[in-house]
Amino acid sequence: MAHRRFNTKARVLAALAVAGGLALAGCSGATTGSGDLDGTQLLTIPREDKATFSANFNPFSPNSMPMTQQAIYEPMFVFNPTDGTTTPWLATDWASSEDGMGVTFTLRDSVQWSDGDPMTAEDVVFSFELQKELLGGFEYLENVTADGAKVVFTYNTAFSPGLFEIGQQIIIPKHIWADIADPANETNSEPVGTGPYTEVTNFQTQSYSLLRNPHYWQPDKQKIEGILMLAFAGNDPANLATTNGETDWADQFIPNVQNAFVAKDSEHRGYWFPSVDAMINLQLNTTKAPFDDVAVRKAISMAIDREEVTSVAMQGYTHPADCTGLSDAYGTWRSADVVASCDWTTLDVKGANALLDDAGYPQGADGTRTLPDGSPFAFDISVGSASSDWLSVANIISQNLAEIGVTATVNSPDWSAVVAGYEDGSFDSGIVWSNNAPTPYQYYRGVMSTATVLPVGEQAFQNYHRFGLPAADDLLAQFAASGDDAEQVTVMNELQAVYAENAPLVPLFPGPRWGVYNTTRFTGFPSEDNPYAPLSTRSTTAVLVLTTLEPVVSK
Amino acid sequence: MRFVLRRLGFYLVAFWVSVTLNFLLPRVMPGDPISRMMSQSQGRMTPEQVVQMQALFGLDNRPILQQYIGYWHSLFTGEMGVSISRFPTPVSEVIASQIGWTILLGSTALLIAVVIGNLLGILAAWRRGGVLDSALPPILVFIGSFPYFWLAMGALDVFGVVLGWFPLRHAFSAGATPSLSPEFIGDVAMHLVLPAMTIVVVSVGGWMLAMRNTMITTTSEDYIVMAEAKGLKANRIMFRYAARNATLPAVTNFGMAIGFVVGGALLTEVVFAYPGVGFQLLSAVTALDYPLMQGIFLTITGAVLVANFIVDMVYVRLDPRVRAS
Numbered sequence: 001m002a003h004r005r006f007n008t009k010a011r012v013l014a015a016l017a018v019a020g021g022l023a024l025a026g027c028s029g030a031t032t033g034s035g036d037l038d039g040t041q042l043l044t045i046p047r048e049d050k051a052t053f054s055a056n057f058n059p060f061s062p063n064s065m066p067m068t069q070q071a072i073y074e075p076m077f078v079f080n081p082t083d084g085t086t087t088p089w090l091a092t093d094w095a096s097s098e099d100g101m102g103v104t105f106t107l108r109d110s111v112q113w114s115d116g117d118p119m120t121a122e123d124v125v126f127s128f129e130l131q132k133e134l135l136g137g138f139e140y141l142e143n144v145t146a147d148g149a150k151v152v153f154t155y156n157t158a159f160s161p162g163l164f165e166i167g168q169q170i171i172i173p174k175h176i177w178a179d180i181a182d183p184a185n186e187t188n189s190e191p192v193g194t195g196p197y198t199e200v201t202n203f204q205t206q207s208y209s210l211l212r213n214p215h216y217w218q219p220d221k222q223k224i225e226g227i228l229m230l231a232f233a234g235n236d237p238a239n240l241a242t243t244n245g246e247t248d249w250a251d252q253f254i255p256n257v258q259n260a261f262v263a264k265d266s267e268h269r270g271y272w273f274p275s276v277d278a279m280i281n282l283q284l285n286t287t288k289a290p291f292d293d294v295a296v297r298k299a300i301s302m303a304i305d306r307e308e309v310t311s312v313a314m315q316g317y318t319h320p321a322d323c324t325g326l327s328d329a330y331g332t333w334r335s336a337d338v339v340a341s342c343d344w345t346t347l348d349v350k351g352a353n354a355l356l357d358d359a360g361y362p363q364g365a366d367g368t369r370t371l372p373d374g375s376p377f378a379f380d381i382s383v384g385s386a387s388s389d390w391l392s393v394a395n396i397i398s399q400n401l402a403e404i405g406v407t408a409t410v411n412s413p414d415w416s417a418v419v420a421g422y423e424d425g426s427f428d429s430g431i432v433w434s435n436n437a438p439t440p441y442q443y444y445r446g447v448m449s450t451a452t453v454l455p456v457g458e459q460a461f462q463n464y465h466r467f468g469l470p471a472a473d474d475l476l477a478q479f480a481a482s483g484d485d486a487e488q489v490t491v492m493n494e495l496q497a498v499y500a501e502n503a504p505l506v507p508l509f510p511g512p513r514w515g516v517y518n519t520t521r522f523t524g525f526p527s528e529d530n531p532y533a534p535l536s537t538r539s540t541t542a543v544l545v546l547t548t549l550e551p552v553v554s555k
Numbered sequence: 556m557r558f559v560l561r562r563l564g565f566y567l568v569a570f571w572v573s574v575t576l577n578f579l580l581p582r583v584m585p586g587d588p589i590s591r592m593m594s595q596s597q598g599r600m601t602p603e604q605v606v607q608m609q610a611l612f613g614l615d616n617r618p619i620l621q622q623y624i625g626y627w628h629s630l631f632t633g634e635m636g637v638s639i640s641r642f643p644t645p646v647s648e649v650i651a652s653q654i655g656w657t658i659l660l661g662s663t664a665l666l667i668a669v670v671i672g673n674l675l676g677i678l679a680a681w682r683r684g685g686v687l688d689s690a691l692p693p694i695l696v697f698i699g700s701f702p703y704f705w706l707a708m709g710a711l712d713v714f715g716v717v718l719g720w721f722p723l724r725h726a727f728s729a730g731a732t733p734s735l736s737p738e739f740i741g742d743v744a745m746h747l748v749l750p751a752m753t754i755v756v757v758s759v760g761g762w763m764l765a766m767r768n769t770m771i772t773t774t775s776e777d778y779i780v781m782a783e784a785k786g787l788k789a790n791r792i793m794f795r796y797a798a799r800n801a802t803l804p805a806v807t808n809f810g811m812a813i814g815f816v817v818g819g820a821l822l823t824e825v826v827f828a829y830p831g832v833g834f835q836l837l838s839a840v841t842a843l844d845y846p847l848m849q850g851i852f853l854t855i856t857g858a859v860l861v862a863n864f865i866v867d868m869v870y871v872r873l874d875p876r877v878r879a880s
Contacts, residue, residue: 051824051834052653054644062592062608063641135607185643205652205830207729230729233825233834236708237724244716244723386841416586416843423590435601446602461593461602 037554041521042209042228043546045537046241048252051233052205057191059170060134060183066229069170070542071210072193076105076124077167079438080541081276081329082531087544090119090171090194100158100483103166105151112215113173114191114198121146126174128153128166134184138165158481160488164438168540196222196546206231221547224522248522249545251515251537255315261516268519272527272535275318276329277511278436279443280390282381282397283422283465284429284505287456290371291429291465294502295359298344301506302352303404304397306345310509313392318509321345324496325447327510330440333489338496344503352404369405378407379428384415390431393508422464425456433511435462441479444495448472448504467504513539524549558878562867566860573860577852578626581845582619588639588843630853636846640839646850649835653819654854656726657831660823661816663747664754669809671755672762677798679763680770681789692767695760707753707826714749721749724828750827754820765808769801776800803874810866814859 047066056064059073076091091105111119128144142156153166173192180186197210211226232238235252242250243261254261262269284291306320323342326334361369361377369377381394391412398408421427435446446452450468454460479491515535517525526533533541589608635646679688715723727742774797782792819833832851839847870877
């Protein structure tokens with residue numbers, strides 16, 4: 001017995017020695033990933049939110065692998081929020097009908113799927129059928145019909161913003177998907193698409209490659225060999241790889257990006273954070289007093305030091321919002337007149353105090369205010385504990401509000417508890433995102449349309465603050481019904497004026513879209529001087545970048 | 556035999572309790588999986604998509620008792636459902652793709668820590684007051700009390716980034732295809748060094764101290780004095796008389812540690828981007844992915860109970876007193 005035990009230990013030791021030997025042997029063979037610049041290097045992109053990959057290239061799945069909707073499948077057109085342009089992609093042309101009741105797309109001919117079959121109008125029709133069957137949506141679509149190389153979309157109600165939703169829908173091949181019995185549960189591990197990089201190669205739980213589509217419709221734009229995706233469990237390890245120069249393109253958040261990333265090789269490295277993401281707001285639950293009072297909402301807004309919020313909490317990567325509530329993606333829509341006419345998004349503590357005094361919220365001897373019924377003017381700001389930047393935002397707001405005698409307590413449980421409170425309308429206030437789409441229609445609809453207001457207790461996914469104005473409804477309906485650009489601009493100006501007058505919520509700053517690049521191995525990334533797409537790897541615009549980049553070849 | 560049956564009965568009850576807790580705890584958490592995705596996307600998901608996803612996932616809205624019965628049914632059929640956060644990948648597939656790496660990393664680190672820790676403990680106790688005994692425990696305890704995250708990041712920076720001796724991430728080089736070739740095994744071993752060593756460094760102190768303390772008690776027993784008086788060789792007394800008896804608590808600890816290997820090493824996986832169950836569990840919890848959470852908890856529960864049962868049985872063999880009582 002004693003012998004056997006000792007022998008086991010000896011065996012374990014021997015095994016360890018072997019393992020150690022292997023480790024040392026491997027030592028000499030370890031190389032860093034960069035390799036030679038012979039033009040066949042792969043564009044390396046990290047994903048910090050996928051600790052491991054599972055082979056799911058189903059474009060209808062919310063958890064499909066990165067680049068499914070960017071490099072494998074393509075939409076009919078690509079909308080770029082940074083300059084507001086639309087690039088024809090699988091369609092060459094489109095025309096909305098005069099009455100706003102439909103749109104007709106003309107498809108590009110000679111587009112082939114990656115298995116060599118031609119793409120037809122039938123594929124487009126089928127894509128919308130499947131999208132509606134699996135995920136719903138597109139309620140305004142009456143029917144979709146193929147007519148030669150044209151696809152005709154007919155609406156059951158005038159809805160001009162539908163153009164962008166339809167144009168950006170991913171198109172899938174009918175000859176593959178029609179034969180799949182259960183498309184919702186299909187993992188589609190060998191995807192067939194029209195995109196530039198469709199060939200999934202060497203799929204591992206921690207990395208995979210996408211190589212060239214042999215039948216791509218713009219072969220002259222497939223200048224890079226392919227894409228290599230790397231999996232990371234969080235920002236820190238992904239940032240290490242990025243700052244270490246092992247990735248070419250990344251869009252996870254890097255704190256202090258100038259010093260941590262760019263300064264190490266400023267000749268090749270750069271970042272660009274255009275503020276085109278959703279507007280970030282302080283949402284005040286208007287079903288609760290005193291937030292139903294527009295004077296209170298404006299006074300709170302005037303007391304907030306947005307410069308401090310953006311420069312300290314957001315590290316200077318964005319800028320204060322104005323009283324149209326529109327992010328930089330809507331620069332062309334923004335009405336200068338409205339911006340000039342209102343002052344409730346400008347820091348003015350005196351004005352805020354005066355506004356609250358007049359509205360009947362008296363300041364007591366100790367400096368704190370009370371509501372007309374005598375209870376203290378105090379509420380919670382709910383933010384998920386995981387969002388450290390937004391927590392700082394809430395803390396700054398809390399300090400700002402103390403100066404006008406309002407007690408705002410930052411309440412930061414887990415996001416799930418916070419969002420549950422938003423959804424059933426039991427929250428006081430919170431730092432909340434908003435709708436983000438090619439036109440401001442969805443933003444305004446989500447913050448002040450009565451159609452999006454649900455009673456407290458019912459689960460809402462937008463308009464958490466439950467504010468609606470019939471006047472806004474009318475304007476939104478006019479906007480949706482209009483197929484005329486000039487008329488749309490006029491209606492949108494009026495919507496901005498309604499927003500500025502009623503302050504449905506307190507806009508803080510437009511969300512920045514992160515993105516960094518390293519031109520050591522590839523050139524041609526977008527930047528502030530060449531804004532042909534944002535530097536995001538996750539938006540549909542990524543295909544514009546993939547078809548522009550060129551590999552660096554060392555001589 | 557009666558002892559074995561009694562233990563088995565106890566484990567069945569423990570299994571039922573923990574499986575029921577696995578079922579209940581996730582459902583007590585506030586929110587639902589789709590709202591979680593919404594808050595994580597922070598505005599990149601439209602309200603329409605939320606409604607779409609509810610339709611797609613077909614979330615379980617049956618009464619809780621029916622869900623509980625269905626849950627037991629799925630336990631016995633091994634059909635653990637489809638993960639929500641990785642929809643439509645089945646839970647069993649998600650776990651299967653990670654568990655191998657988890658076990659490799661966990662058991663390598665555990666074995667090294669146990670062997671080194673126990674050997675050091677034996678030697679330290681044998682030469683009480685010597686250099687080993689007075690210098691090593693405080694140093695190891697000191698290192699062991701470092702925040703693991705900091706230590707691992709430091710090791711990664713020094714040995715990976717600055718010196719470039721070891722790879723920075725993953726279980727093998729990106730682009731390599733798994734095979735049984737010497738190159739690939741070497742590659743895996745190379746990638747294993749930093750993650751495993753950081754775990755060993757922080758855990759070895761505990762093993763050493765535990766062993767040293769029981770060893771000191773054993774060495775003052777009469778039968779050791781007797782063995783010395785008989786003039787046996789010091790080595791023989793140290794290992795076969797003292798260490799063998801002192802090793803009993805270590806076996807218990809080892810058994811429990813084996814069970815927890817399956818749970819993964821969360822922070823190691825995060826720092827070294829090592830594939831594994833630990834991070835999967837964390838993301839399942841934050842995403843409220845009930846099926847995946849249940850699947851992983853169940854795997855861990857099962858492994859801990861089985862490991863404990865085996866330790867109980869081994870104990871019967873090692874320690875006659877247990878049999879007698």
